[in-house]
Amino acid sequence: MGKKQEKKTAKGRLDKFYWLAKEQGFRSRAAFKLVQLNKKYALLEGARCCIDLCAAPGGWLQVASKHMPPNSLIVGVDLVPIKPIPRCITFAEDINSFRCRDQLRAELKDWKADIVLHDGAPNVGTAWVQDAYQQSELVLQSLKLAVEFLAPGGSFVTKVFRSKDYNNLLWVFNQLFGTVEATKPPSSRNVSAEIFVVCRNYKAPKRVDPKFLDPRHVFKDLDPTAAAAADGEEGAPLKGERGAIAQASVFEPEKKRKRREGYADGVRMLYSAMGARAWVESPQPIDGLGANNELTWREEGDKELLKHELTTDDIKACASDLKVLGKKDFRNLLKWRTAMRLHLGLDAPAVKPGEEVVEIVDGEDAEPIDSDAEIDEELERLNDERGKALRKERRKRNAARAKKVQKMQLQMTTPMDVGQDIVDETLVGGADDMFDLTHGPSRPRTAEDSDTDSEEEDEVLDSDAEEQRKLARLEGDLDAAYDTYRQRMSERDAKWRAKEARRLDENRDEWHGFSAPVRDGRDDAEDSDGGSSVGGYDDVVTKRKLQEETFDTDDEEDEEDDRADRAAVAAVTRKAGSASKRKARAEESDSDDDIAEPIDTSGLVASLESRGERDQRQSREAAIWFDNPLFKGVAGLIPEGDDEDSEDEVEEEEDSDEEDEDEEADSDAEMEDAESDVEVVARNVADEDMAGLDGEWRYDDEDLDEIKRKRIEAVGLNTAEALTLAQQLVNREKTKGALIDDGFKKDNFVDKSDLPTWFLDEEAKHYRANIPATKEAMNALRARQRALDARPIKKIAEAKGRKKFKAAQRLEKARKKADTLNETVDISEKEKANSISKVLARAGAKPKRKEISTVVAKGVNRGLKGRPKGVKGRYRLVDARGKKELRAEKRRNKRDGKKTTSSTSNKRRVPNGY
Numbered sequence: 004m005g006k007k008q009e010k011k012t013a014k015g016r017l018d019k020f021y022w023l024a025k026e027q028g029f030r031s032r033a034a035f036k037l038v039q040l041n042k043k044y045a046l047l048e049g050a051r052c053c054i055d056l057c058a059a060p061g062g063w064l065q066v067a068s069k070h071m072p073p074n075s076l077i078v079g080v081d082l083v084p085i086k087p088i089p090r091c092i093t094f095a096e097d098i099n100s101f102r103c104r105d106q107l108r109a110e111l112k113d114w115k116a117d118i119v120l121h122d123g124a125p126n127v128g129t130a131w132v133q134d135a136y137q138q139s140e141l142v143l144q145s146l147k148l149a150v151e152f153l154a155p156g157g158s159f160v161t162k163v164f165r166s167k168d169y170n171n172l173l174w175v176f177n178q179l180f181g182t183v184e185a186t187k188p189p190s191s192r193n194v195s196a197e198i199f200v201v202c203r204n205y206k207a208p209k210r211v212d213p214k215f216l217d218p219r220h221v222f223k224d225l226d227p228t229a230a231a232a233a234d235g236e237e238g239a240p241l242k243g244e245r246g247a248i249a250q251a252s253v254f255e256p257e258k259k260r261k262r263r264e265g266y267a268d269g270v271r272m273l274y275s276a277m278g279a280r281a282w283v284e285s286p287q288p289i290d291g292l293g294a295n296n297e298l299t300w301r302e303e304g305d306k307e308l309l310k311h312e313l314t315t316d317d318i319k320a321c322a323s324d325l326k327v328l329g330k331k332d333f334r335n336l337l338k339w340r341t342a343m344r345l346h347l348g349l350d351a352p353a354v355k356p357g358e359e360v361v362e363i364v365d366g367e368d369a370e371p372i373d374s375d376a377e378i379d380e381e382l383e384r385l386n387d388e389r390g391k392a393l394r395k396e397r398r399k400r401n402a403a404r405a406k407k408v409q410k411m412q413l414q415m416t417t418p419m420d421v422g423q424d425i426v427d428e429t430l431v432g433g434a435d436d437m438f439d440l441t442h443g444p445s446r447p448r449t450a451e452d453s454d455t456d457s458e459e460e461d462e463v464l465d466s467d468a469e470e471q472r473k474l475a476r477l478e479g480d481l482d483a484a485y486d487t488y489r490q491r492m493s494e495r496d497a498k499w500r501a502k503e504a505r506r507l508d509e510n511r512d513e514w515h516g517f518s519a520p521v522r523d524g525r526d527d528a529e530d531s532d533g534g535s536s537v538g539g540y541d542d543v544v545t546k547r548k549l550q551e552e553t554f555d556t557d558d559e560e561d562e563e564d565d566r567a568d569r570a571a572v573a574a575v576t577r578k579a580g581s582a583s584k585r586k587a588r589a590e591e592s593d594s595d596d597d598i599a600e601p602i603d604t605s606g607l608v609a610s611l612e613s614r615g616e617r618d619q620r621q622s623r624e625a626a627i628w629f630d631n632p633l634f635k636g637v638a639g640l641i642p643e644g645d646d647e648d649s650e651d652e653v654e655e656e657e658d659s660d661e662e663d664e665d666e667e668a669d670s671d672a673e674m675e676d677a678e679s680d681v682e683v684v685a686r687n688v689a690d691e692d693m694a695g696l697d698g699e700w701r702y703d704d705e706d707l708d709e710i711k712r713k714r715i716e717a718v719g720l721n722t723a724e725a726l727t728l729a730q731q732l733v734n735r736e737k738t739k740g741a742l743i744d745d746g747f748k749k750d751n752f753v754d755k756s757d758l759p760t761w762f763l764d765e766e767a768k769h770y771r772a773n774i775p776a777t778k779e780a781m782n783a784l785r786a787r788q789r790a791l792d793a794r795p796i797k798k799i800a801e802a803k804g805r806k807k808f809k810a811a812q813r814l815e816k817a818r819k820k821a822d823t824l825n826e827t828v829d830i831s832e833k834e835k836a837n838s839i840s841k842v843l844a845r846a847g848a849k850p851k852r853k854e855i856s857t858v859v860a861k862g863v864n865r866g867l868k869g870r871p872k873g874v875k876g877r878y879r880l881v882d883a884r885g886k887k888e889l890r891a892e893k894r895r896n897k898r899d900g901k902k903t904t905s906s907t908s909n910k911r912r913v914p915n916g917y
């Protein structure tokens with residue numbers, strides 16, 4: 004690392020924004036200031052024309068070109084030339100010059116700017132006051148240009164230094180703009196005195212008084228007393244910033260103030276002193292203490308006070324160095340002053356109306372204070388108020404930080420967000436922990452406090468209710484962040500999307516696939532062929548259990564409906580374009596929220612099941628339940644009709660068993676055949692379901708093939724586990740009863756109520772039964788995938804088809820021509836043969852590609868939409884750089900002896916001279 008860089012680092016200049024700018028390709032770290040201003044005020048997205056004054060090296064231009072709509076006009080000017088930036092026009096000129104104005108006019112033509120940016124800084128390094136003044140002049144000059152070029156309602160963003168001219172500038176801005184706000188983006192260093200003023204809604208007055216834009220008028224000193232105070236005239240009250248600093252350093256002496264805003268105006272010496280007598284007589288004792296380093300005893304009047312018995316060694320020591328005093332010392336000095344004033348006869352012992360009072364000025368709310376007790380009280384009040392404001396501010400920051408940390412943990416932030424919240428106090432120490440619920444108010448609450456507003460009540464952080472609220476809020480934030488995370492993941496990751504779809508599918512677990520759709524009790528019959536009676540019993544119990552799991556509560560029914568809704572939304576999403584995709588996703592996430600926090604939606608979500616259908620389903624469920632051998636022989640439990648039904652079904656099932664046996668013969672084949680076998684089984688299952696569905700659903704208009712296809716998909720022969728199971732079933736290695744037995748696992752009987760969504764998701768991912776998958780099944784799946792991959796995609800296949808078709812057409816044409824030639828009698832055989840071979844060769848040759856004309860987007864073609872005038876056939880619109888690149892490529896190709904490709908060749912002349 005070079006010496007120069009070390010020096011920079013030592014100053015802390017190479018901060019995170021420096022590195023971020025490098026990483027993101029911005030030319031200056033200043034770019035982040037505009038990024039952050041834009042994030043706060045959304046200045047660029049709607050702007051079509053932007054002027055950047057003092058733009059070098061071009062960081063702000065880069066940001067503007069990134070955030071402004073395509074085809075916007077962006078013009079940058081600086082004293083120094085700016086390297087080209089795409090979509091930006093730049094030139095080198097002094098913004099104070101007329102030439103700059105003229106050139107801007109020439110670039111903008113009859114356009115008006117929507118936004119004027121100014122980040123100019125004169126060559127600083129002279130005296131502070133001089134630097135600041137130059138900066139203010141530059142700001143006024145940029146305002147002048149803004150006034151000339153801005154469109155009504157436009158915005159002006161400028162950098163200003165905090166100095167005595169600051170308020171005057173703000174006043175002028177306020178005359179010309181509807182909204183004026185001063186802000187310091189986080190990327191602007193705290194040690195820098197710069198601040199950004201964002202002026203919006205340009206009023207575009209018909210005539211602007213030239214005085215508004217004339218530095219001699221705008222910056223002339225309006226307040227003679229301020230000037231007097233600045234010059235150090237004794238007794239003159241300190242005004243504005245300087246007065247505030249003086250008071251602040253008395254009220255809170257423990258806090259070391261850094262002069263981040265530069266030195267106050269008029270401060271020309273580092274040391275200043277005041278006579279003790281003059282201070283006692285002064286009506287502004289606080290200012291005197293804050294603005295001086297020492298109270299001296301040089302004059303006669305001072306010496307008289309020095310001799311007074313109340314002028315103790317303590318008081319003398321305090322007076323000798325005011326800058327090191329604490330609050331107690333200041334209080335003692337003020338007490339001493341009161342006593343001295345009594346001694347000198349300046350104050351009477353009792354306060355009478357109209358008598359002189361000590362003033363403690365706090366900004367605008369100045370209140371007269373006339374006794375020690377009141378001074379103490381006032382100091383305490385001010386400290387209390389300050390403490391409250393700080394605590395409130397800290398709480399806000401902590402909440403924002405907690406959110407941010409969550410976002411960062413879920414990788415939901417972009418580097419642009421870095422530093423958006425200015426200070427992270429926990430990082431520098433001394434801040435309270437956001438989860439610390441123990442800290443309470445710093446003093447016991449008094450009766451006086453009880454009638455304070457609700458804001459103060461908020462401060463009781465250790466109350467149970469507050470604790471609960473805080474936790475609930477955190478949990479809510481976490482849930483919201485998690486939902487957003489899932490949504491983002493689903494957008495990004497196709498694999499994750501597929502998994503999520505599977506998760507939402509009620510047949511997620513392959514085991515449930517067999518028992519969830521209750522199919523009229525036929526399973527018992529099936530069991531009879533391979534399963535034991537225990538298996539039969541388990542079957543019924545499992546079904547009952549699954550019914551309970553599936554339909555027991557309202558909430559779960561709602562969830563079913565939600566899923567159906569989501570499936571419908573997904574279907575619509577697939578059909579609709581990308582815009583509706585986003586909307587559907589939002590809906591989906593909404594419904595996810597509903598799942599996370601169950602609410603009674605019975606009035607909102609209508610069940611698709613009619614009353615009759617529901618009755619039917621319930622009686623079927625009852626029939627299955629009473630099928631249990633336990634109820635055998637109990638009269639009147641099972642309706643007769645139902646019994647008959649089940650007998651029919653047993654017969655039906657036997658039929659299907661026979662079919663299965665037929666298929667079994669086929670399934671003896673090798674692994675490849677096994678795959679098709681299981682597909683047949685899947686189809687059969689679907690067919691069976693269809694048979695069941697016929698009785699169950701009465702949607703005459705529903706496409707049965709579609710239902711069948713969906714069912715085949717749902718049976719799930721798309722995973723190695725499902726394929727393995729299917730093979731085992733086909734090969735009679737496993738019976739259905741055994742499968743259901745396997746379903747009795749601890750994983751399936753965990754109480755999942757009251758668990759947060761993210762936890763259930765994690766569980767679904769990792770806490771699952773390990774279903775065996777054979778190597779053969781994996782291979783079969785892979786083979787199927789390979790076959791799919793090997794197929795060309797539709798578009799390519801179509802293009803190839805077209806090509807073949809055209810070639811055939813050409814050949815056909817050539818053949819006809821050859822026939823005609825052959826039949827011609829007036830040419831020799833040799834000539835005939837030559838002509839025919841030429842025709843055939845031409846037919847077999849690759850057809851010539853049509854040339855692409857290149858049109859440069861300048862002049863009338865700038866920002867053109869649609870075909871340029873006078874251009875026929877295929878064309879390509881390029882900018883000046885593109886044109887140069889094409890030419891360079893041609894040159895290179897020529898030099899290397901390569902043939903120019905037809906897409907880049909451009910022989911035809913088109914308007915605009917290319």
Ligand SMILES: C[S@@+](CC[C@H](N)C(=O)[O-])C[C@H]1O[C@@H](n2cnc3c(N)ncnc32)[C@H](O)[C@@H]1O
Pocket residue numbers: 030031033034056057058059060061062063064080081082083096097098099122123124125126141
């Ligand atoms: C802080 S830099 C601007 C950085 C720029 N916004 C960026 O993002 O890269 C300040 C620029 O103001 C320019 N400047 C100062 N006085 C100027 C003037 N009178 N006319 C034009 N440019 C000026 C300087 O040349 C310097 O490049």
